[in-house]
Amino acid sequence: MTVPVYTFNPLDDSRWEQFGLGHPDFSVFHTIGWLESLRRTYGYGPIVYTTSPPGAVLTNGIVFCRISSWLTGRRLVSLPFADHCEPLVETSEQREAILESLQSALAREGLKYVEIRPLKAGSPVGSNMEESGSFCFHTLDLRPSLPDLFRGFQKDSTQRKIRRAEREGLLYQSGRSTALLKEFYRLSVLTRRRHRLPPQPIEWFQNLIACLGDRLAIHVAFRQERAIASILTLRCGHRLVYKYGCSDADYHNLGAMPFLFWKAIQQAKDRGLQELDLGRSDSDNPGLITFKGHLGATQSQLVYHRCYAANRRNSSAGFGVSLAKRVIGHLPGNLLTTAGRLLYKHVG
Numbered sequence: 001m002t003v004p005v006y007t008f009n010p011l012d013d014s015r016w017e018q019f020g021l022g023h024p025d026f027s028v029f030h031t032i033g034w035l036e037s038l039r040r041t042y043g044y045g046p047i048v049y050t051t052s053p054p055g056a057v058l059t060n061g062i063v064f065c066r067i068s069s070w071l072t073g074r075r076l077v078s079l080p081f082a083d084h085c086e087p088l089v090e091t092s093e094q095r096e097a098i099l100e101s102l103q104s105a106l107a108r109e110g111l112k113y114v115e116i117r118p119l120k121a122g123s124p125v126g127s128n129m130e131e132s133g134s135f136c137f138h139t140l141d142l143r144p145s146l147p148d149l150f151r152g153f154q155k156d157s158t159q160r161k162i163r164r165a166e167r168e169g170l171l172y173q174s175g176r177s178t179a180l181l182k183e184f185y186r187l188s189v190l191t192r193r194r195h196r197l198p199p200q201p202i203e204w205f206q207n208l209i210a211c212l213g214d215r216l217a218i219h220v221a222f223r224q225e226r227a228i229a230s231i232l233t234l235r236c237g238h239r240l241v242y243k244y245g246c247s248d249a250d251y252h253n254l255g256a257m258p259f260l261f262w263k264a265i266q267q268a269k270d271r272g273l274q275e276l277d278l279g280r281s282d283s284d285n286p287g288l289i290t291f292k293g294h295l296g297a298t299q300s301q302l303v304y305h306r307c308y309a310a311n312r313r314n315s316s317a318g319f320g321v322s323l324a325k326r327v328i329g330h331l332p333g334n335l336l337t338t339a340g341r342l343l344y345k346h347v348g
Contacts, residue, residue, distance in 0.1 A: 002097070003051050003093055003094065003096075003097035004051065004053070004097075005049055005050070005051055005097050005098055005100075005101035006049075006050055006051070006052065006053060006054060007047050007048060007049055007050075008047070008048055008050070008054065009045070009046060009047060009048075010032065010035060010046050010047075010048050010063060011032060011035060011036060011039065011046060013048075015052075015057070015058040016032070016048060016058065016061065016063070017031070017032050018058070019058040019059075019061065019088075020088070023088055025086040025088060025119065025120075026088065026236070026237065027082075027084070027085065027086065027119070027236055027237075027239070027241070027277075028212070028215060028234040028235065028236035028239075028241055029079050029082035029083070029084065029085045030063060030079075030085060030088070031212070031215075031236060032211075033208075033211040033212035033213070033215060034079070034082070034208075034211070034212070035063070035065070035079075036207075036211045037204065037207040037208045037210075037211045037212070038065055038079070038080055038081070040203075040207045040210075040211070041201065041203050041204045041207050041345075042080070042204075042344065042345040042348070043345065044065035044066060044067055044080055044348065045065065045066045046063060046064070046065050046066075047063070047064050047065070047066060047076070048061045048062065048063045048064075049061065049062050049064070049098045049101060049102065050062075050098070051094045051097055051098065059090075060088055060089045060090060060091075060094050060098075061088050061089070062078055062087040062088065062089060062098055062116070063078060063079060063085065063088075064076040064077060064078045064079070064114070065077055065078075065079055065080050065348070067080065067348045069345070069346040069348075070346075071346040072112075072346045072347065072348070073111075073112035073113075074109065074110055074111050074112060075111050075112045075113050075114065075115065075348075076102070076105070076111060076113075076114045076115070077114075077115045077117075077348050078115065078116050078117060079117070080347075080348035081348065082117060083117070083135075083137070083241075083243075083277075083279045083280040083302065084117050084118065084119035084137075084280070084302055085116075085117050085118075085119070086118050086119040086120060087116060087118060099128070099129075099307075102114045102307060103128060103307060106307065106308075106309040107309060110309075111309055112308070112309060113132075113306045113307060113308045113309065114129075114306065114307045115132060115304060115305070115306045116129065116304065116305050116306075117302070117304045118302075118303070118304075118305070119302070121300060121301060121303075128307050129305040129306060129307045130305060130306060130307075130308075131303055131304070131305055132304045132305060132306040133303070133304040134283065134301060134302065134303050134304075135280035135281060135282060135283065135301070135302040135303075135304075136280065136281040136282075136283055136289050136299055136300075136301065136302075137278075137279070137280050137281075137299070137300050137301060137302045138278040138279070138281070138289075138292040138293070138295075138297035138298065138299050138300075139275055139276065139277055139278060139297060139298055139300075140265075140275070140276040140278060140295055140296060140297040140298070141274070141275060141298070142240075142265065142268055142269060142273055142274050142275055142276055143274050146265075146266065146269055149265060149269075149296065150162075150262070152295075152296030153258075153262075153294065153295060153296055154293075154294035154295075154296075157258075157290075157291075157294045158258045158294045158295060160255075161255030161257075161258040161259070162255060162258050162259050162262050163255075164253075164254060164255040165221070165254055165255040165256055165258070165259035166259070168223070168254050168255075170221050170222065170223060170228075170254060170255075170256060170259055171221070171222040171223075171224075172219070172220070172221055172222075172259070172260070172263050173219075173220050173222070174217050174218065174219045174220070174263070174264075174267065175217065175218065176209045176213075176214075176216060176217065176218060180218040180220055180230075181202075181205060181206070181209065181218060183220050183227035183230060184205070184218045184220065184227075184230040184232060184244075184246065185199070185202050185205060186227070187227060187228075187229065187230050187246040187247060187248060188200075188230075188244065188246040189336070189337060190246065190247075190248060190249075191245075191246035191247060192246075192336065192340075193336055194249060197336075198336045198337070198339040198340030198343055198344075199336065199337055199340045200340055200344050201337075201340055201341040201344065203341075204344070205232070212234065214235075215234055215235045215236060216232065216233070216234055216235075217232070217233050217235070217264075217267075218230060218231075218232050219231045219232075219233065219260050219263060219264050220260075221256040221257075221259055221260050223251055223254065223256075226248075227248075228247065228248045228250075228251040228254065228256050229245075229246070229247035229248065229251070229256035229257050229259075229260055230245070230246055230247070230260070231244065231245045231246075231257070231260050231261070231264065232244040232245075233264055235271075235273070238272075238273055238274040238275060239273065239274070239275045239276075239277050240264065240268045240273050240275070240276050240277065241276075241277040241279065242261075242264070242276065242277065242278050242279055243279060245257065245260075257291075258295075261295060264276075276297070278292045278295070278297050280302050
């Protein structure tokens with residue numbers, strides 16, 4: 001017998017948050033706060049696919065956002081700008097029913113593809129889906145004592161830089177104030193310009209703060225009164241998630257970034273958190289991969305999967321994004337922020 005599949009908007013149905021709070025794989029990217037931030041900033045509409053009937057207790061679900069773009073096409077992504085979003089489906093029967101429904105949606109809604117970004121290695125995603133991307137992923141176990149965690153840092157690149165930052169008298173602040181966001185965003189624009197990439201619009205970060213509340217923290221290192229490095233973390237359940245980082249290259253020798261991670265780890269321990277999710281890294285970014293490894297983190301692999309519409313696999317939309325990024329990368333610095341506001345809604 002075919003298992004029926006239903007859809008609903010998690011922003012309008014309290015079952016999603018209630019279900020998630022009791023699920024061990026529910027992450028900050030599944031939360032209403034993340035979904036509402038996506039809607040407010042980019043207009044992405046969230047939708048959950050489930051085998052639980054309307055009004056019944058929710059027992060499973062995969063959450064997506066609908067993206068409609070003239071540049072990248074119409075598609076369902078789980079989830080935009082999230083490093084991972086584990087499908088919250090327990091049985092093969094539920095999974096197969098939902099994947100079959102998604103396959104039907106490709107043609108019915110004129111979608112280019114459906115993308116799933118599972119966290120767990122070997123998460124079953126269906127025989128009709130193929131690998132669309134692979135990334136390095138790092139997590140740090142926060143259950144050891146602080147002294148043991150510090151001893152797990154690489155001595156030259158991390159321990160010594162933290163001690164250097166402390167000798168230099170770097171100051172540390174964390175919170176969600178307008179002042180800290182201003183410093184974070186200034187450093188973010190500086191960093192993205194250095195990498196010849198546009199920054200995400202400041203509205204994205206403002207909406208994250210408004211929608212996630214105390215689940216979000218901006219951590220800033222100051223040299224005297226000047227902000228020289230910053231990271232943005234998210235919190236859900238027993239996990240702390242490192243999401244964004246930025247710095248002033250003129251002060252890299254002071255060890256501000258290792259210093260900030262050490263401060264964030266100390267705060268996480270005070271809260272009783274058990275894991276630091278350091279996020280994904282592109283495989284062609286050995287510097288970032290090495291930095292995370294030097295924090296004592298464990299490396300694994302994230303693999304994304306897509307199910308394509310039969311006649312859309314060779315669409316030129318991917319080329320369009322690649323070309324746009326190359327062009328934007330050569331814009332004068334004062335135009336990068338505007339370019340980011342225009343581009344990111346097409347990327348997802």
